[in-house]
Amino acid sequence: MRSGTGKFSAPWRHAANVLLVLGVAALAACGKEKEAPPQPRPVVSMTVHPDGGGVSPVYPGDIEARNATPLSFRVNGKIIERSVRLGDNVKPGQTLARLDPADFEKNAASAQAQFDAAQHRLVFAKQQLDRDTAQSAANLIARAQLEQTQDAYASAAAQRDQAQQQLALAKNQLRYTQVVADHAGVITAENADTGQNVQAGQAVYQLAWSGDVDVVCDLPERLDTARLRELAAAADPQSRTWRARLTLERPDADVRLGMTANVAFAAPSEANAPAAFTVPATALFHDGAAPAIWVVHAPDNVLQLRRVNIARYDARTITVAGGLQDGERIVLQGVHTVHAGEQVRPVAPLHPEDFAS
Numbered sequence: 001m002r003s004g005t006g007k008f009s010a011p012w013r014h015a016a017n018v019l020l021v022l023g024v025a026a027l028a029a030c031g032k033e034k035e036a037p038p039q040p041r042p043v044v045s046m047t048v049h050p051d052g053g054g055v056s057p058v059y060p061g062d063i064e065a066r067n068a069t070p071l072s073f074r075v076n077g078k079i080i081e082r083s084v085r086l087g088d089n090v091k092p093g094q095t096l097a098r099l100d101p102a103d104f105e106k107n108a109a110s111a112q113a114q115f116d117a118a119q120h121r122l123v124f125a126k127q128q129l130d131r132d133t134a135q136s137a138a139n140l141i142a143r144a145q146l147e148q149t150q151d152a153y154a155s156a157a158a159q160r161d162q163a164q165q166q167l168a169l170a171k172n173q174l175r176y177t178q179v180v181a182d183h184a185g186v187i188t189a190e191n192a193d194t195g196q197n198v199q200a201g202q203a204v205y206q207l208a209w210s211g212d213v214d215v216v217c218d219l220p221e222r223l224d225t226a227r228l229r230e231l232a233a234a235a236d237p238q239s240r241t242w243r244a245r246l247t248l249e250r251p252d253a254d255v256r257l258g259m260t261a262n263v264a265f266a267a268p269s270e271a272n273a274p275a276a277f278t279v280p281a282t283a284l285f286h287d288g289a290a291p292a293i294w295v296v297h298a299p300d301n302v303l304q305l306r307r308v309n310i311a312r313y314d315a316r317t318i319t320v321a322g323g324l325q326d327g328e329r330i331v332l333q334g335v336h337t338v339h340a341g342e343q344v345r346p347v348a349p350l351h352p353e354d355f356a357s
Helices: 010-031 102-137 143-175
Strands: 041-047 058-065 068-072 077-082 095-099 178-180 185-190 203-209 213-219 242-247 260-264 277-280 285-287 290-297 302-307 309-313 317-322 329-331 344-347
Touching: 041 290, 058 185, 058 203, 095 203, 102 143, 213 260, 285 302
Parallel strands: 041 344
Antiparallel strands: 041 329, 058 213, 058 260, 068 203, 077 095, 095 178, 185 203, 213 242, 277 317, 285 290, 290 302, 290 329, 309 317
16 A cells, blocks of 8 residues: 555565565575486396305316326437327337437447457467466476466456447447337427437437326315325425326226316315305406405395305306305496495396306
8 A cells, every 4th residue: 555655655565575585485496406316326136046065176187197207318419310299109119219320330330349359369368378278287388477378368358348348338329329118108298309419318208108197286275185196295385286196097098198177076065064156257356355246235235345255266157155145136247337335226137148157
């Protein structure tokens, strides 16, 4: 209502100010929308269940012969022939390689000539001894002359024996220009080639004997190794594993030297043995140096980083022996893109067969 002066009265002016303030507040409220909470990130996950038995540890090994020896020449020389190659089967007495025998043949011929000469001198000394013995019996020569003839005969006999030993040594050296297999087996290594000069004792081949076959593997420290054929007395200083040899009782024809093998030990039968979970290898993460797996904690689907014990690594899977419980859900993909405490939305893999063991 206006007064006589043409202005609003005080009560009306107060009401107008209140309406103005309320209008401004309403406009401010309309201009500022409420922020929506972030949506949980989807993660590919799966529910884990025990394998149904204890952990059966498996260790890699190699098929090796029980006995294996290096083959070498026993004299120096130049290799002129090799008769076998890597992987060939050999028989006892088979010649495998030869050195140039020219110098050894000459040495043997010289020793033979020296022996023949010594043998001839011994024959002559024997004839002279027989004559002087007969003449001494008839008192036709002095006793001193007979003693000189006896001494000459003894010296000739000693020279003959010496020449005989030198001849035997020269023949042996000639024979040592050949490498001959002393056992049946398989050539597993070639260490020298034709035309190469080698020293006495330098390995030319490695021969694995036929017969017993072993599986050789490296085992961890805490493992029951009873009933093994051989276990190393000390651990390897780098890997801290023990070299073990297990004999194959009845190897068939398909078992060849140099093959790889998997050595499996019986799973523990104790009631308190940890359950084993086989999960895809893509689920493996590391908390520092310790292996770990992301667990989706129910019911709020918050991620927890759980340290686990790995019992076995396979090509596409790992076997967890401690740290997981039946029915828990773990993350399969993108383990390096999430963080502890993050809320996620579990989804099943599009192609479950890709995560099969």
